[in-house]
Amino acid sequence: MPVGPLTLAGIERAARAQLPAEIWDFIEGGSEGERTLAGNREMFDHYALRPRTLVDVSACSTGTTLLGAELGLPVGIAPMAYHRLVHPDGETATARAAGRAGALLVAGIFASRTLEAIAAESAGPLWLQLYWLRRRDALAALVERAEAAGFAALVLTVDAPRIGRRLRDLRNGFAVPSEIRAVNLDPGLTAATHRAGAGASGIAEHALEQFDPTLTWADLAWLRERTDLPLVLKGILTAEDARLAAEHGVDAVVVSNHGGRQLDGALPALAALPEVAAALPPELPLLLDGGVRTGTDIAVALALGARAVLVGRPVLWGLATGGADGVADVLGLLRTELEHTLALLGRPSPADLDRTALAPWPVHGPRAGQRGP
Ligand SMILES: Cc1cc2nc3c(=O)[nH]c(=O)nc-3n(C[C@H](O)[C@H](O)[C@H](O)COP(=O)(O)O)c2cc1C
Ligand SMILES: CC(C)CC(=O)C(=O)O
Numbered sequence: 001m002p003v004g005p006l007t008l009a010g011i012e013r014a015a016r017a018q019l020p021a022e023i024w025d026f027i028e029g030g031s032e033g034e035r036t037l038a039g040n041r042e043m044f045d046h047y048a049l050r051p052r053t054l055v056d057v058s059a060c061s062t063g064t065t066l067l068g069a070e071l072g073l074p075v076g077i078a079p080m081a082y083h084r085l086v087h088p089d090g091e092t093a094t095a096r097a098a099g100r101a102g103a104l105l106v107a108g109i110f111a112s113r114t115l116e117a118i119a120a121e122s123a124g125p126l127w128l129q130l131y132w133l134r135r136r137d138a139l140a141a142l143v144e145r146a147e148a149a150g151f152a153a154l155v156l157t158v159d160a161p162r163i164g165r166r167l168r169d170l171r172n173g174f175a176v177p178s179e180i181r182a183v184n185l186d187p188g189l190t191a192a193t194h195r196a197g198a199g200a201s202g203i204a205e206h207a208l209e210q211f212d213p214t215l216t217w218a219d220l221a222w223l224r225e226r227t228d229l230p231l232v233l234k235g236i237l238t239a240e241d242a243r244l245a246a247e248h249g250v251d252a253v254v255v256s257n258h259g260g261r262q263l264d265g266a267l268p269a270l271a272a273l274p275e276v277a278a279a280l281p282p283e284l285p286l287l288l289d290g291g292v293r294t295g296t297d298i299a300v301a302l303a304l305g306a307r308a309v310l311v312g313r314p315v316l317w318g319l320a321t322g323g324a325d326g327v328a329d330v331l332g333l334l335r336t337e338l339e340h341t342l343a344l345l346g347r348p349s350p351a352d353l354d355r356t357a358l359a360p361w362p363v364h365g366p367r368a369g370q371r372g373p
Contacts, residue, residue, distance in 0.1 A: 037260025072102020295337025
């Protein structure tokens with residue numbers, strides 16, 4: 001019997017081999033020189049783990065709680081547009097796998113399956129990500145639908161007043177194929193997404209047309225007035241903004257640079273985590289996304305103050321290669337790796353992780369063999 005991929009990197013290779021080049025570029029790419037995209041991964045190399053011994057690790061748990069919900073592992077699926085780009089089932093398959101694993105799913109405002117269909121497949125906590133659309137009526141309607149469908153929190157993405165210059169998409173003249181739609185929005189609202197043009201990105205043109213770049217802290221009250229759902233801000237990278245988020249009463253914060261797809265040269269997510277953690281009240285849940293690819297990465301992020309991590313691209317690799325089962329493989333590998341890391345580190349549960357689990361990585365240069373089979 002052939003052995004399947006033993007790391008997310010193996011699933012990545014399989015996905016790359018089967019996806020059309022321009023879809024691969026849209027998923028995998030970052031903005032401009034892709035320095036922040038690379039930095040997200042490289043930053044994990046700056047930490048070593050400090051294992052403790054003679055600790056009973058016969059029963060390790062990967063479970064945690066987040067905004068009152070139980071998670072089987074401290075992992076959520078980052079909001080990503082158009083899952084149907086890589087698999088005909090799209091977000092409903094992702095939701096099935098998340099439920100099986102006890103992971104959080106953050107569905108995107110540009111989901112290619114309806115909120116109701118996603119909720120019907122979902123067995124675990126489900127949040128909805130929003131962009132600040134000029135058409136506030138469309139946003140208000142989505143909030144109402146999300147509440148009715150049982151979504152448990154809203155995530156407002158704040159790092160995208162416009163779309164970063166993603167050179168791969170510009171070169172490819174990338175547009176979302178017309179049969180794959182952001183079905184939760186009026187077709188008129190997303191038409192530009194489907195218009196290809198040499199040297200242009202349909203995604204970027206659409207955002208210029210529809211995203212409202214006047215969004216400021218004062219506007220959060222508009223969302224608050226419309227819903228009792230917890231409000232999460234995604235895309236915070238500084239202590240200053242973390243303090244403002246807390247002052248404005250948000251319920252959680254996601255440290256993120258949008259997977260290196262927005263401001264190139266922005267801090268790697270893991271580099272921003274300590275200052276954001278220090279600036280927030282300890283009871284306010286903090287999440288991180290960007291470059292999380294192994295159980296060790298999860299342990300490092302948790303030790304630096306994250307309650308949970310979100311994982312983006314690997315979920316689309318899994319979805320591309322095996323639908324719901326492929327996403328389950330990705331989440332299953334992360335759980336296996338995290339559980340091993342906790343046991344060998346002598347910290348039997350996520351709650352046991354803190355800064356004392358970490359030291360600076362003492363040698364310079366790239367890690368040998370990290371990618372694995
Ligand atoms: C294909 C793709 C689509 C994305 N779409 C969205 C989106 O609609 N809204 C959003 O807030 N973030 C979006 N993101 C960013 C992710 O939520 C997340 O911040 C990032 O992918 C995390 O980094 P990782 O891919 O290295 O795990 C997208 C990312 C990718 C790769
Ligand atoms: C449709 C896009 C605006 C989705 C997004 O945020 C991204 O591609 O990073």
